[in-house]
Amino acid sequence: MTVSKALNVFDSFDRFVMGKKVREDTWDYVTIPTNAMNMKEKWSISFDDKIIPEDDDLSDRLFHAGLEMLAITGFYNTNLGRVLSVTEDEILEGIKGAPKKIRLGKGNERVSCKSRRGNSSRKPIIQGGPTGAPVSEDIFSPMMQSYARESVVDVLVSGVLNTVGGHPATTNTPWEIKATLAEIRYVREACSMVGRPGMGI
């Protein structure tokens, strides 16, 4: 059925508020495994030994199984304890509006991340960095420089500062916010130090 518009994050919040109340353990231990198993059976999803699938029909069935999984299951909000409902048409409308290309970084270091389609001869964008692993304060900038100076690296992903000004960057405390802002400064400094100040981070 034609939908009025794609959902955005505000629409999704409203859907959560209006959604059905469900216990989180019921969601985790009943809803998710039951629906995933049902979709596996309905769409005859079975993998062989290949890591990358070579069967196009299997890929199509898996896409439809995932699409239907989202439509019949919805999404759970852990704070509200409620489930958002969404239709397949709304999901497809949302996908239509998603970008096929984004630009990361600025100036000479700006790169374009574009849809590749299969194993295109165009390499993926390389986002180098510790990917959330813990890093000491005193080596944060040099470590990020070690990624930024690699010519194959297009953009950076940060690590997590272990301390800030010697204080542990404990989750859900003001030190966590200070550490996050310090991470951005260190990463920017690393980009500048290797002569790539515009790199996307």
Next chain:
Amino acid sequence: MTNAGHRITDAHECSQLNEMKIDMTGLNMLSGWTTNGDTIMIEQMPIFGGYTGGLEETAISDVATTLGSFALFSGNFHLDGPIHIRWNVTTSKETLQVAAHAAAAVDANTDLLLANQYYPAAGPCTEMCLLETANQAITDTGSGRELLSGSAAAKGVVKDKTTGMEARVMGEAARTAAGMKVSDLNETIGQILALYEKGFVSPPEGKTFQECYNVRTVKPTQEYLEVYDKALGVLRDCGLPIKH
């Protein structure tokens, strides 16, 4: 200062929760970024062996959460990362299969931008770490992903055990694999996997950044360069014509 702070063209990252869940912190961050027109990357790492159970169920859930990032939460690209409940890595046979099948399914039916992240078992300056990282890069590239994010060596949990050399092998393996026949890549992936998967029981711890690099000049040690060269030789023997 032109390049200070977080810009619109930097990736603003929000995480979903396992499986098919999100919290108000995530929604509130997303609302600000959406209003501001920022670039939004939404992350989710499906757990193989967790709530969804087996391979296929995890892949189905992976596709669902990927679509949710775009259709429900205004994401611009989705950062995947199927993780093995026993080994806590993204480089196992099962997690590579889940990632590749989910990516290929979404790639064949949409133009969505797909990324994957890297959590190898071994630490830096070890051949196993480089082989794990390269193998996932081959898998991600061959299954159509647009962005590779890594690498969090030593499972991403040990302080200072990540370096730029792992990103180098990730990028060079991806550059080499791009455009190759998928059937050939599958052969190569299987051969590389056989060389390291037994190591998950007791992976080499590797060295810290301070031991792998001269921290002042930010140059890798001769030891790491030699380990790197040896790993490239192994990758070539397994069928990946990687140059440097």
